[in-house]
Amino acid sequence: MMNSLLISVIVPIYNIENYLDDCIISILNQSYYNFELILVDDGSTDSCSQICDKYSLIDKRISVIHKKNGGLVSARNEGVKYSKGQYITYVDGDDWVSENWLICILQAINDYHPDLISYNAYKSTDGKNIPMNTSSFSGFFNEKGIKECIIPNMLFDSRFKFYSFGILPSVWSKAFRRDILIRNLCRDESITFGEDAACVYSYLLECNSYISLPDYLYYYRQNNGAMTKAYDKNRFSRINILFEYLNNSIIKKNSSLTKQFEMYKLFCISYAILNEAKIDSSSKLVARKNFCLMEDYGFQKFVNEVKINNCTLIWQFFFGLVRHKKYCLLAFLCNILIRIKYSYKT
Numbered sequence: 001m002m003n004s005l006l007i008s009v010i011v012p013i014y015n016i017e018n019y020l021d022d023c024i025i026s027i028l029n030q031s032y033y034n035f036e037l038i039l040v041d042d043g044s045t046d047s048c049s050q051i052c053d054k055y056s057l058i059d060k061r062i063s064v065i066h067k068k069n070g071g072l073v074s075a076r077n078e079g080v081k082y083s084k085g086q087y088i089t090y091v092d093g094d095d096w097v098s099e100n101w102l103i104c105i106l107q108a109i110n111d112y113h114p115d116l117i118s119y120n121a122y123k124s125t126d127g128k129n130i131p132m133n134t135s136s137f138s139g140f141f142n143e144k145g146i147k148e149c150i151i152p153n154m155l156f157d158s159r160f161k162f163y164s165f166g167i168l169p170s171v172w173s174k175a176f177r178r179d180i181l182i183r184n185l186c187r188d189e190s191i192t193f194g195e196d197a198a199c200v201y202s203y204l205l206e207c208n209s210y211i212s213l214p215d216y217l218y219y220y221r222q223n224n225g226a227m228t229k230a231y232d233k234n235r236f237s238r239i240n241i242l243f244e245y246l247n248n249s250i251i252k253k254n255s256s257l258t259k260q261f262e263m264y265k266l267f268c269i270s271y272a273i274l275n276e277a278k279i280d281s282s283s284k285l286v287a288r289k290n291f292c293l294m295e296d297y298g299f300q301k302f303v304n305e306v307k308i309n310n311c312t313l314i315w316q317f318f319f320g321l322v323r324h325k326k327y328c329l330l331a332f333l334c335n336i337l338i339r340i341k342y343s344y345k346t
Helices: 017-028 046-056 074-084 101-112 145-154 180-186 197-204 235-249 255-276 285-295 299-305 313-323 327-345
Strands: 005-015 034-043 063-069 087-090 116-125 130-131 139-141 174-177 210-220
Touching: 005 017, 005 074, 005 101, 005 313, 017 034, 017 046, 034 046, 034 074, 034 087, 046 063, 046 235, 063 074, 074 180, 087 180, 101 116, 101 174, 130 145, 130 210, 145 197, 145 285, 174 180, 180 197, 197 235, 197 313, 235 255, 235 285, 255 299, 255 313, 255 327, 285 299, 285 327, 299 313, 313 327
Parallel strands: 005 034, 005 087, 034 063, 116 210
Antiparallel strands: 087 174, 116 130, 116 174, 139 210
């Protein structure tokens, strides 16, 4: 066992004081000791700064970076900049990890020396921990296996129903080799949606080895707040920035990913449309806004032209309404779906 291997754990933090203690304690309670914990306080205005400093005084493995608020991309990159480990992992500040998280990662490194390690998670919602697979693949893949099996299905796995990721683009469910990660970090701080996708898929394209562990090692906290709080008023703009970044950084250099990327765009656009139904407005107003946004960002033309035969019937119906610009009916149906989802909160 490579007990001397240093692993860097990076925790980006912004105004999550109610959860931060649980996160830090779960990391400090690891059965593997040789790691550094880098807490990146991204300009928090609550007590996160004080919590970080408190722990740094009681454990020499902890380093704290206090910085001006710059967003998730900026915070993660700052942590990588100061990291010293051969492998890097991430934990979001409101999540937590199993006590054998790092020892499982270390065992995989010891056995396979992979460029990338992924592991499964639990989605923690309202006190319930629901198993969540982060990869549709299992076991070890060498360079040939990655090129033939992983990359053709990493953004969208056509073996399953729409929409299924081959590799979930979450950095918190993975361990990265530092030297490869540095070359594939997303450095565009204007990206505030899909930050993980902007890093993970570029990294995968450079991997020569990958292992998907069956273990559930991470607890992803999903806070189901009020519907109006869940509404993202800039969703269309944010996904458009992400699409442009992925197209320029990955797709143009790897045309074989085009069809997967089209499915990924459909997935993001569909949820942007659903998002608009969260606002407390009439279906007519929601329909008008969706129509204008779809036209403004060129998404209407994209949906009209892209093949949707990989979608299930219900999604073909959804995009059929978009193609025929039946936004009033679509808004009405989306409103029903959203009200059902959030009905237990009212």
